Amino acid sequence: RKEVEQDPGPFNVPEGATVAFNCTYSNSASQSFFWYRQDCRKEPKLLMSVYSSGNEDGRFTAQLNRASQYISLLIRDSKLSDSATYLCVVNIMDSSYKLIFGSGTRLLVRP
Amino acid sequence: GAVVSQHPSWVICKSGTSVKIECRSLDFQATTMFWYRQFPKQSLMLMATSNEGSKATYEQGVEKDKFLINHASLTLSTLTVTSAHPEDSSFYICSAMTGAGNTEAFFGQGTRLTVV
Numbered sequence: 001r002k003e004v005e006q007d008p009g010p011f012n013v014p015e016g017a018t019v020a021f022n023c024t025y026s027n028s029a030s031q032s033f034f035w036y037r038q039d040c041r042k043e044p045k046l047l048m049s050v051y052s053s054g055n056e057d058g059r060f061t062a063q064l065n066r067a068s069q070y071i072s073l074l075i076r077d078s079k080l081s082d083s084a085t086y087l088c089v090v091n092i093m094d095s096s097y098k099l100i101f102g103s104g105t106r107l108l109v110r111p
Numbered sequence: 112g113a114v115v116s117q118h119p120s121w122v123i124c125k126s127g128t129s130v131k132i133e134c135r136s137l138d139f140q141a142t143t144m145f146w147y148r149q150f151p152k153q154s155l156m157l158m159a160t161s162n163e164g165s166k167a168t169y170e171q172g173v174e175k176d177k178f179l180i181n182h183a184s185l186t187l188s189t190l191t192v193t194s195a196h197p198e199d200s201s202f203y204i205c206s207a208m209t210g211a212g213n214t215e216a217f218f219g220q221g222t223r224l225t226v227v
Contacts (some may be wrong), residue, residue, distance in 0.1 A: 041203055043218040044155065081224070088153065096160055096168070097208070099216055100146060103154040 002066045003027055003047035007090050014110055021105045023071040023088030032091040033064055035073050036103065037084045044087055049071075078109045112159045113139045113209050117219025124195055132222045134205030140185035141207035147180075147218070149202040161188040194198055194227040 006023045012025035014018050025033075033050040048055065050062040050071055061074040069089055114137040124130050128211035137215055142163050147155040159180055162170045179191040188207075192199055204221040 037173045041202070041221075041223070045218070046215050049215070096143060096162070098160055099158060099206070100157065101147075101155040 002103070003092075003100045004009055004088055004090050004102035006105050008105060010106040012108045013078055015078055015080060018074065018076045018108075019078060019107060020075075021073045021086055021088075021107075023073075023102055025069050025090045025100075027070070027090065027092050027100075028069065029095050030069075030077075030090045030092050031097070033071050034089040034091070034099075035060075035062055035071075036087040036089050038087055040085050044089075044101075047086070061097075071105060075107075078107075080109050080111065083107055083109045113137075113207075113217045114203065115141075115207050115217045115219045117205050117222055119222055120220055122225070124224070126226055127191045127194055128193055129226075130195055130202055130224060131223075132205075134190070134219050135208070136186045136217075139207075141188075142185060143210070143218050144188040144205055144207045146180065146188075146190050146191040147204045149204065149205065149221075159209075162191075162212045164221045178222055192224065194226060195224070197226045200224055200226045209211060 004025050004046045010070040035047040037047045038044040046054050050064045052064050054063045063072045085104040085106045087104045090100050116135045118133045144161040147160045149155045158173045161180045161182040163182045169175045182188040205219045206216045208216050
């Protein structure tokens with residue numbers, strides 16, 4: 001079983017739609033959680049951290065359920081510029097801290 | 112945010128040669144840097160954790176003699192792909208954290224390696 005699992009998509013949605021991505025992780029000792037965005041042939045960039053209380057940044061809302069080991073990302077009012085791959089990332093403590101990436105969910109927003 | 116610079120951004124080399132990739136933290140000291148590899152349409156796979164002044168920690172299945180990592184200073188880590196082969200062609204990305212634990216990781220721009 002992968003340490004971090006995501007639906008690869010692609011999610012093909014019209015502009016203005018609301019879309020939700022899910023992610024599950026297997027290591028219960030995971031320390032912190034993030035959503036990163038990666039554009040084609042570019043490095044990942046942090047979209048937002050994810051907290052148990054849930055957090056919102058503009059059109060983006062992230063939720064964490066530690067009991068279910070489940071993370072979500074909701075994007076409202078999708079824009080064409082939101083088209084990218086969204087990576088669920090978990091920070092675990094092994095012999096040191098390290099980030100483990102999900103395989104990513106591809107989003108295509110069409111006009 | 113913090114800046115991590117990776118060089119070169121792309122490189123083409125002949126099979127059997129070695130390639131060095133540099134990763135620098137420009138405005139902070141990174142005691143730990145990470146090296147990832149990403150094949151097309153796949154996720155980033157952690158190759159190794161680079162610790163300043165000590166040996167790197169390699170993930171299972173990553174050959175330490177093939178992927179040499181040196182972290183000689185708090186702002187520079189290098190990855191050398193030795194005796195490169197076409198199957199080593201990939202996107203290599205480094206990252207660094209500004210602190211331990213629950214902190215953001217900053218990524219270099221990545222290096223696209225093509226071995227011909």
